Amino acid sequence: MIVKKLIEKIEGEAELDFSLKNNRVEDVKIKYGFSRGIENILVGKAPRDALVITPRVCGICNHAHLIASVKALEDGYQKAGVEAKLTKKAEDIREFTLACELIQNHIKWLYLTIVPQLERLTSVLNHQNHAIKASYLSSTITKALAIFAGQWPHSSYAVPFGVTCDPTFVDIIEAENIIDEAIKFFEQVVVGMKLDDILSINSVIELPKIGGDFGKVISMILSNNLADKGKSHGRFIVFGDSLSFKRGKSVPTQISNIKVRFIKESSQIDTVAKAITYKNKHYEMGPLARGMITKEPIIKNLHKRYKDSLLTRVFARVYEVAILLDYNKKLLSNLDINEASCTLDSDFKIDNFEGVGIVEAARGSLIHKTKVKEGLIKEYQIIVPTQWNLAQGDKNEQGVAIKAMIGSKNIEEATLIFRSFDVCSVCTLK
Numbered sequence: 362m363i364v365k366k367l368i369e370k371i372e373g374e375a376e377l378d379f380s381l382k383n384n385r386v387e388d389v390k391i392k393y394g395f396s397r398g399i400e401n402i403l404v405g406k407a408p409r410d411a412l413v414i415t416p417r418v419c420g421i422c423n424h425a426h427l428i429a430s431v432k433a434l435e436d437g438y439q440k441a442g443v444e445a446k447l448t449k450k451a452e453d454i455r456e457f458t459l460a461c462e463l464i465q466n467h468i469k470w471l472y473l474t475i476v477p478q479l480e481r482l483t484s485v486l487n488h489q490n491h492a493i494k495a496s497y498l499s500s501t502i503t504k505a506l507a508i509f510a511g512q513w514p515h516s517s518y519a520v521p522f523g524v525t526c527d528p529t530f531v532d533i534i535e536a537e538n539i540i541d542e543a544i545k546f547f548e549q550v551v552v553g554m555k556l557d558d559i560l561s562i563n564s565v566i567e568l569p570k571i572g573g574d575f576g577k578v579i580s581m582i583l584s585n586n587l588a589d590k591g592k593s594h595g596r597f598i599v600f601g602d603s604l605s606f607k608r609g610k611s612v613p614t615q616i617s618n619i620k621v622r623f624i625k626e627s628s629q630i631d632t633v634a635k636a637i638t639y640k641n642k643h644y645e646m647g648p649l650a651r652g653m654i655t656k657e658p659i660i661k662n663l664h665k666r667y668k669d670s671l672l673t674r675v676f677a678r679v680y681e682v683a684i685l686l687d688y689n690k691k692l693l694s695n696l697d698i699n700e701a702s703c704t705l706d707s708d709f710k711i712d713n714f715e716g717v718g719i720v721e722a723a724r725g726s727l728i729h730k731t732k733v734k735e736g737l738i739k740e741y742q743i744i745v746p747t748q749w750n751l752a753q754g755d756k757n758e759q760g761v762a763i764k765a766m767i768g769s770k771n772i773e774e775a776t777l778i779f780r781s782f783d784v785c786s787v788c789t790l791k
Contacts, residue, residue, distance in 0.1 A: 364772060375751075375784055379772055386769040391751050391762070393634040403741040408434055408733050409521075411741065415729065416515045418743065419785065421469075423514040424462040424506070425722035426743075428455055428603070429729040431519040437716025437731060438521060443705075445522040450700035454509050454524050457536075457692045459720065460604055460685040461506035462513075464543070465499035466723035467648070467682045468551075470783050475675060476578060478777045483585050494574070498546050505539040505689075508532050523703025530698065537693050544686050551575050551679070559683050563658035565666050575679050582672050591671035591778040593765040594758070597650035598639055598749070600728060601721035605688060606651045610644060614661070616654060621717060621728070626744065629753045636752030636760065637744055643754060645669060645761045646725025646746040647782065649677040657684075669765075674781045712736040722746060724783050750782045 364379045380388040399418055403411055415430040416423035438445065472495035480487050503513050509526045510516035518525045528536075544556055552559050553572020562570065568579055582588050595613040600621065602608050609616045623640050644650070649669060652660030659680065663673045711733075718729040725746030732740040752760035759767070762782050769775035 377776070377779065379775065381772075384771070386767055386772070386775045389763045389766050389775065390631065391634075391753060391760070392632040394632070396633040400741050400743060403738050406738050407736065408437075408731065408738060411729075411731065411738065412517050412520065415743070416517060420514050421466055421785065422462065422722045422724070422727070424458060424510065424516060425720050425727050426729070427517060427519050428459055429718040429720040429722075429727045429743075430731075431521060432718030432720060433716040433729040433731045434521045434718070435716065436718060437714035437733065438705075438711060440716065441711055441714040443709075443711065445705045447522050448700045448702070448704060450697050451523045451702055451704075453692050453696050454526065454528070454702075455519055456604060457689055457696075458506045458510050458516075460689050460692075461502045463604070463721075463723045464502045464682055464685050464689075467678050468498045468502075469495045470723075471495070471551075471575070471578075471679055474780050474783070475777075476574070478773075478780055479578060479581055482587075482773045482777050483581055485581065494550060498543060498551075501539060501546065502543050505536045505543070508536050508539075520703060520705075520707070521709070522705040523701070525702070527702050528696075528698055533693055533696060533698065537690070540686065540690050540693065544690070547682060547686060549573070552683070556683055556687060559680070560687060564662050565659075567659075578675065578679075579672070582675065587774070587777075588667055588672040589670050590769065590774065591674065591765040591781060592668050593645060593761045594643055595669050596642060596644045597653045597669075598644035598646060598726070599650050599654045599721070600726035601719045603719075603721045604685065605655075606721050607655050609654045610639065611650070611653045614653070614664070616656075621719070624728070624744065626742075626748075632753070634751070635748055636754075637748040638752070641757075643752060643758060643761050643764075644749060645782075646749045647674075647678070647723075648681040649674045650725060651681065651721065652677045671778055671781050678783075710736065724785060725749060745785070747782075747785045751784065 376392040378390040379386055403414055411430045415426040418426050472491040476491050506513050509528060510518045548555055551573050552575045571579060598610040599606055599608055610619050625638050626635050629636050660677050663676055667673050712735055713733060715732045720727050728744040730742040731738060751762045754760035754763055762779055766775040766778050
């Protein structure tokens with residue numbers, strides 16, 4: 362029996378076609394029905410136009426697209442012989458704003474996607490307003506982002522080898538107060554413990570220490586026998602070196618180096634979305650991959666016990682909020698506002714170059730590739746995390762999310778596993 366299910370509230374839409382046998386999921390097809398052609402829109406434009414156009418790819422990860430785009434220009438300039446360097450001040454500001462975007466993204470995913478879906482699956486009656494909690498923390502952290510980026514979404518403050526802002530001590534103090542407010546909410550409402558305490562957890566036996574809404578999520582997953590669900594290939598990959606994350610691939614726990622040239626993009630049947638593989642193998646991206654490559658003790662311990670399951674994947678993403686809040690607090694305390702914000706003249710122009718920009722977005726590594734000829738963009742390619750996680754697969758092996766869903770006892774359980782990868786339709790269809 363085949364059942365079609367439209368997945369909404371995922372920043373766009375996706376259709377899942379479930380094949381059921383003996384009331385269990387035997388196979389799944391993931392379909393996206395439309396494309397917006399932003400890569401084609403960029404052709405013929407001036408290179409810096411990408412800094413305004415690419416943030417419009419997504420209303421959730423727009424800042425990540427901006428940073429990936431500007432990094433592609435910087436890479437191309439340097440390969441063409443331009444001697445310019447990003448100051449630590451500009452780099453730290455970009456890191457801070459990017460981390461803010463990831464935090465708000467993760468929290469929205471937790472409260473607006475995972476918690477409601479988990480409550481439906483487990484028949485838990487909860488009359489709390491999850492949207493208010495998601496909005497409070499996401500809007501709070503976005504205020505800190507806006508101090509430097511000027512606005513959110515769709516900011517364009519990052520320029521080749523710099524940023525357009527020049528923060529004062531007052532700006533830094535304001536941002537620090539906002540981060541402290543976000544940390545307080547995270548401690549009291551989300552995890553029910555101090556930030557330092559959750560960051561010090563390194564074993565599954567310590568999970569009962571976690572309180573707040575996240576503690577309830579962990580309890581629901583464990584008590585409903587969902588902890589071992591959603592296992593996939595157990596292969597992870599990270600290309601970005603932003604936000605202190607490390608590059609590499611893990612198969613299953615042995616970490617090795619990677620090269621962008623081994624990435625392959627291919628078309629799929631019955632969907633406009635393309636699939637991405639590395640040396641023809643499917644790899645998972647996102648917070649779980651980052652935790653494994655960075656060798657976070659608690660993530661490695663969870664993986665040892667539950668592998669790349671629903672519990673490990675959900676935990677890794679919320680735990681990353683704690684990592685990023687701590688990271689941002691340290692960035693602000695060490696920010697040197699006396700350094701230059703930008704080291705390249707705004708009128709600088711180069712007519713021919715090729716560049717690659719990579720950044721860690723909420724769902725994984727975001728890659729922008731640009732080729733400029735005679736002062737105009739000739740080719741532009743955007744490779745997004747969803748293309749890795751939600752590929753259909755082929756006769757050799759299934760895609761990451763599809764393999765994770767197969768064997769689910771019903772469609773609701775499979776849908777929860779699907780959402781644990783945090784689907785983004787608009788990025789996929791760029």
